[in-house]
Amino acid sequence: MRYEVVLPAAGSGKRMGAGKNKLFLQLQDRPILIHTLTVFEQDANCTGIWLAVKPEERTFIQELLTAYGMTKVKGLPAGGEERQHSVHSCIKEMKEVDIVLVHDAARPFITQEIIVRLAQTAYEKGAAIAGVRAKDTMKKVTEGVITETVDRESLWVIQTPQAFRFDLIKEAADVAEKIGFLGTDEAMLVERLGHKVHIVESSYENVKMTTKEDLLFGEAILANRSR
Template identity: 35%
Template sequence: MRAPVVCAVVVAGGCGSRFGNPGGKQLVNVAGRPMLTWSIMAFDRSMYVGHIVVVCPPERRDEMRRLAIDPFEFQTPITFTDAGETRQDSTRAGIEAVPTGFDYVSIHDGARPLITTEAINIAIASLLGDASADGVVCGQPAIDTLKIVDGNRIVETPPRSMYWAAQTPQIFKLDVVRRAHEEAIRQGFVGTDDSSLVERMGGCVMCVESPRDNLKVTLPEDLRPVTAILLGRMSDAESAQDTGIIARSPLR
């Protein structure tokens, strides 16, 4: 296999306001490891990923390295860059911190600890295999009936067949997503995610189905199902590599 072509950017810059923890949620213990560690671990075991950039507040950098990185035997080089005031600022900082030599970037929320290496590899392979695509977004087709509401009054029930719930990682050609962020700055545009920036400048972004349990931890009650799933994986031999029980085979 050729050298890895993807740099992973793991965004861990949130203040945890909705979670209720002044220190954020990235270092909260989940099934025996900091939440951030689980996300890094999944990317560390991907054959496509050759570098990981962690985006976090500068004052928390040493603490995150000491608690979430140093105690674990990661094979992939890991560097840090400073988070910005908004998530869009933070992802832009992560993209700008990608070292030379990488053609693609995979942007992931550090608060999604259930992402698996298999899902990452499938998404990356989908992008690499489609020359017409500028990016792919992991997600799930909507299963709930959706309502458009004005105040508390339903005004429309759109067909759910056209709707997906977007997750991360979101993977892009590096030059395309960089241009998208530059264009957003020039026009003062703030998107809901990185894909929206690429879409608005005419880029082609595809959806790739990822596991439905790729949950994001936003509130304290989200920890219960996430912990249960991780503990279940740790007891499942088929998922042992994704949980770090089995070391990754040397691929490069």
């Protein structure tokens, strides 16, 4: 199933405490961003990559793309204040395609197997997101006091990619912009339209590089995969 992918890459990465865009930090001598891009660069079903970037970082990112032979990037539109705005800026520039994936640029360990299942489910159902089952006991807490132990059997930890038919995600993003609604992810925008979003089971390795500890996990994953 052919698709194009949007990668919001204009974040500040404050929780990483790196003093620069965390996507430029390295895992095994390659920037996180390049690890992520390589997954889609090597996927024959991916027909285009869109990166929402900070204008002041555009030149550096273009240099990275050239240095590492990334050929599928179709555009580098300016990112917005929020992730949702960055994704929408890319969607506005896209020509109509069958399927659009939205993926965290800081999740470099997604596999093509999961991508295939997401794209196929989105093509058949309209919307699909990656997730894993909650492993820990979940508690609801109010003002520092536990008020409920939540049944984790029905709880999933949501990841990316999130995959949608193009017309559906474009409508959802357009409506959200029109009414000034800010969601936590693209699936929430689609849910507001009354459309069902389906879950595709992902991998616990599909972690997001958010804190310094995550970099340790990332190095371990790469070392394990290289073996």
